[in-house]
Amino acid sequence: MDSFRVVRLILIDCRIQAREEKILQSLSEQQKFGEPLPDFSLRTLNGEIASVASIVEKKKGAVVVVWSSTCSHCIRYDKYFNIFEESHPELGLLVVSSRHGEELDSVRRAASQRNLKFPIVHDPAGHVAGQWFTRQTPRAFLLDASRALLYRGAVDNYKYSDDPEYIPYLEPAVQQFLRGQPIEKPETASYGCAIQSVYYTLPKAL
Numbered sequence: 001m002d003s004f005r006v007v008r009l010i011l012i013d014c015r016i017q018a019r020e021e022k023i024l025q026s027l028s029e030q031q032k033f034g035e036p037l038p039d040f041s042l043r044t045l046n047g048e049i050a051s052v053a054s055i056v057e058k059k060k061g062a063v064v065v066v067w068s069s070t071c072s073h074c075i076r077y078d079k080y081f082n083i084f085e086e087s088h089p090e091l092g093l094l095v096v097s098s099r100h101g102e103e104l105d106s107v108r109r110a111a112s113q114r115n116l117k118f119p120i121v122h123d124p125a126g127h128v129a130g131q132w133f134t135r136q137t138p139r140a141f142l143l144d145a146s147r148a149l150l151y152r153g154a155v156d157n158y159k160y161s162d163d164p165e166y167i168p169y170l171e172p173a174v175q176q177f178l179r180g181q182p183i184e185k186p187e188t189a190s191y192g193c194a195i196q197s198v199y200y201t202l203p204k205a206l
Helices: 003-030 052-056 078-082 104-113 127-131 170-178
Strands: 041-043 049-051 061-067 091-097 120-122 139-144 149-153
Touching: 041 120, 049 052, 052 061, 052 091, 052 139, 061 170, 104 120, 139 170, 149 170
Parallel strands: 061 091, 091 120
Antiparallel strands: 041 049, 061 139, 139 149
16 A cells, blocks of 8 residues: 555544544533433334333333434344343333434334334434434433433444454443443444435425
């Protein structure tokens, strides 16, 4: 690899890191750790109403994930979230299909084809993503029983668990919370699929 290409890659990496830090700072100004996040009520794929308050009831806390049925990044975590409530009975789980324009039939079809067992609510207008300052899927939030924010960000560093460079983020935060310990890394930059594609906002040609 020539030196010009190496320098170019370094500059690109620096810009990406700077952009992630700017996003984290912006989000930090909107959401305060230790303060409750806004509640919401949405219908599940079965037509029932679910809210953050309902999933934390009689629980120590909950994980809420802003998600999309069509996002390849989200697909990687199907197994993890399918067994999450079994692995962590002290916590509730609610997955919010919040990608702009995502149709209910599409979400139901994905749930059936991928045998998804975790609770999903449908938010086609992306209201929850907007309220919770989320720009991409997946993005996870760990809350205590009063909806106070404890962790927000990625599930991991988007590497497979057998990769030497694999770093989990959400699971260590969950374990520390359940043990009553301070969360060592309460925030990470999440990355994935855009909540709202430019194709949804461009005006139609005359």
